[in-house]
Amino acid sequence: MNFMAPPLSLYVHIPWCIKKCPYCDFNSHAVKSGAPESAYVNALLDDLHCDVERFAINRPIQTIFIGGGTPSLFSPESIAKLLAGIKKSITIAEDAEITLEANPGTFESAKFNEFNQLGINRLSIGVQSFHDRLLTTLGRVHSGQEAVKAAEIAHQAGFSNFNLDLMFGLPDATPEESINDIKTAIQLTPAHISFYQLTLEPNTLFHKYPPKLPDDETTYLIQKQCQELLVENGYRQYEISAYAKSGKQCRHNINYWQFGDYIGIGAGAHGKLSLSLPENIIRTSKPKKPELYLADPSKRTEQLISLQELPLEFLMNQLRLRQGFSLTGFTAKTGLMPSDMQPGLLNCLEKNLIECVDNHYRCSEKGWDFLDSILQNFIN
Known part of the structure; x- marks a missing residue:
C-alpha cells in the first residue's frame, strides 16, 4: 500500500x-x-x-x-x-x-x-x-x-x-x-x-x-x-x-486522538512519528528533569510501537472521539488490516458497547461510560 x-x-x-x-x-x-x-x-x-x-x-x-x-x-x-x-x-x-x-x-x-x-x-x-x-x-x-x-x-x-x-x-x-x-x-x-x-x-x-x-x-x-x-x-x-x-x-x-503524528520538544515531552507503516511507528521521549534536559537537549529515547500494540494504541485515542473511526482510517493510520482487530470489535458490537453509524465505529451511549472496559478487548 x-x-x-x-x-x-x-x-x-x-x-x-x-x-x-x-x-x-x-x-x-x-x-x-x-x-x-x-x-x-x-x-x-x-x-x-x-x-x-x-x-x-x-x-x-x-x-x-x-x-x-x-x-x-x-x-x-x-x-x-x-x-x-x-x-x-x-x-x-x-x-x-x-x-x-x-x-x-x-x-x-x-x-x-x-x-x-x-x-x-x-x-x-x-x-x-x-x-x-x-x-x-x-x-x-x-x-x-x-x-x-x-x-x-x-x-x-x-x-x-x-x-x-x-x-x-x-x-x-x-x-x-x-x-x-x-x-x-x-x-x-x-x-x-x-x-x-x-x-x-x-x-x-x-x-x-x-x-x-x-x-x-x-x-x-x-x-x-x-x-x-x-x-x-x-x-x-x-x-x-x-x-x-x-x-x-x-x-x-x-490530531492526537486521530492517531496523527506529533513532535514533542522540552523536558519530559513525548512524540509519535510514522516513518513507514506498519513496522516503523515510533514514540520519542525527552529527559524529564529540566536540568538534565538543559545539559543535553539532543538526548532522546526512541521506542517502536509493536504490531501487537498498534490496534490498542489506535483505538485508545480514536474511541475518545464522538465520531469514532472508519476501517479505512484504521488501515491508513496503522498499515494493518481490519481483521487485525476484528475479534475485539465484534465482541464490543455484540455487547452494544460499540455501534456502527455511517461506516464509522464509535462508542455507543452505553459504551461511552465504559471506555476502559472496551479497550480491554483489544489488548494483544
Missing part, C-alpha cells in the same frame, strides 16, 4: 509553574526565582532541530501547543524567539492553530496582547473552578474573580478562540457549586470548554493523602446535568471531556 504520512503537530513543554498542585501528575516544577528562559528556549530549538534532522521531517506543522507547567510565565520576548526559531527549522502551515496554556494568576492584558500579536491564536486557561474554597483545596494560586477576569482579558486581547479548563468531582464540592461553575463558564462565552473529572493520579500529593471525593452516583449526576447545560448553550461534545462551539474544536488534540 502507498504510505501517506498523517498530519503533523508540535508539542512544546515548558515545565515551570508558580506552585505544584496536589492533583497534578504532569512534569511540572515550582520555580521560586524565575525560570532560565533564554537557555531553555535555546534548548527547545536545538531539540527540534535534532528531531527534524534525525527523522528527515519535511511535512508542515499544522498545530502547535505550548503546554506545561505554566508557559504564560515566559515573557513575550521568549515566546517570540521560540516561534521564530521553530519557523527556521520547519515549515508552519499558514492556517496553523497555535495554542498557549495559561493560568489565570499570570494574566496581564499587555502581555497577552503581545502574545496575540506574535501569532498565538488560541489560549487554554486553567480555571478548574470559580469557587475560592475549591480553588484553595486544589492548591491553585488564583481566585475565582481572577479566573473571570482572565476570560475577559482574553476577549479584550483579541482571542476569539480560547478554552476554559474546568473540573468536577472535587473534594467536598456540592452539586450546586459544580453546576454554577459551568454556568459561569458559559456566561464568559469561551469557544471551547474542557470539563473533566478529578482523578487521584500516582505520584501526586492527593494520591498519597487522598481527599474525600463525592460518591460515584453524585459525580455521575453532576456530570450529566452539566453536559446538558453545555449542549443547551451551543457547546457540542466531540470528545469525552471536550465541548466546543461550531468549528472551534481543538485541532491539536484532535
